[in-house]
Amino acid sequence: MPITMPSPWLADAAGRVLLWSLVTIGFYWGAKRLYRRWPRWWLSPLLVTPLLIGAIVLALHASYRDYIGGTRWLILLLGPATVAFAIPIYEQRGLIRRHWPVLLVGMVAGSLTAMLTSWGLATLVGLDGALRLSLLPRSMSTPFAMEVAGDIGGIPDLTAVFVVMTGIAGAAIGDLILARLSLRSALARGALFGVGAHGAGTARAHQIGATEGAVAGLVMVLVGLINVLCAPLLAALLR
Template sequence: MNFELFLHYRPWLMAAEVTLIWSFVTIGLYLLSKRFHRRYKKWWTTPIIITPILLIVITLLSHTNYNVYIRGTHWLMALLGPATVAFAIPIYRRRNIIVLYWKTLSIGVVFGSILSIASAWFLASAVGIDDAIRLSLLPRSISTPFAMVISGEIGGVPELTALFVILTGIFGASFGQLALYWLPLKSKLSMGASFGLAAHVAGSSKAYELDNEVGTIAALVMVLTGLFNVLIAPLLEAVLS
């Protein structure tokens, strides 16, 4: 009888083991890479770069495919939404920024979003990228929870969009400070807006390293950009269909 019960619950137990193992590996690698980055502060030592590379190596060595890994860590993906909403706390504390610069922020979010979508579409079309991949590229410059929702609505592949979002964030956070050095953008408002608009969460984290107010503006622009893109997703779907 006990053996029959074991066979009955075996699939559930195996799923629980997979979840525990890959969740432990993912979180553990992130914490280790975060500690490493504190000691060696280079753009290439950031956890968002080191952790995925180490995970890829481990999954390849263990012959684990993507489906198995994502089944074990899907709950971490579900936490992206609450993590994004958590940015509302520093935004609320600096709500005076919205009052002071609401016109500038609104114009930046609208035109920045349009430029990001248009550039992705035309560049992807110019090199002949497949329609599904091209649609998955469009929301690459907003945070993952917003981007995956939009990708699904316009006919893209949400999982592929998540990858593009991560790559965009890595690139923006890594080279954003260098780009700002050469660009005539010296105010905290312009620097924060650039990081938040171009590199979402990764850019906002990098902006907080530079200055608390710059990071707050970046987080604010990131959230506003995500909300704006979600609102225009039906219009975008109608235009592209």
């Protein structure tokens, strides 16, 4: 019996996964070390790594589809990472029970600011229609944001891109705000990341401190829930 070779497609797919995964993990690891050495916002791993990989993808004349085909499993790990936030939230349950009214006020103020400033600034630079609506839910984590975008008449795919842009911007802006505002509580330090920059901000908050990370994780989830529940109301208001 002849030895069956793996189909070229399969070998291709495996090669793609191996190549792009190694490139991604390798650059991320390097960028993280660089950031640990020189913690400047413009050296943030979430900014440096995609820029370098983007350059490689373009230089090799590979396409985005090739790249994403090889690294989809990394994006999928965002699911288990979301579940993992149950652990820091549970560990900080005493803190949360004591201070939930403060967090609630912060979440409502932050969500309103996100919607109002997005709408106002978009109008200011002449954006309108579905594009402007797609910008409104971008502070939330992707699944929530896409849900809300669909509800209010935006384009969920575009919102997903804006969510990611917000994540990169937010991780950097959060560092700048922390350096300038003297915030007394870990509560405020965590909440600004969770409300302003969803998972990417929460990941950054987790690096700053365990309490900050737990607060950011909780707030990220609750802001998403509150907004999904309020989306029909918002849609009615926008019509």
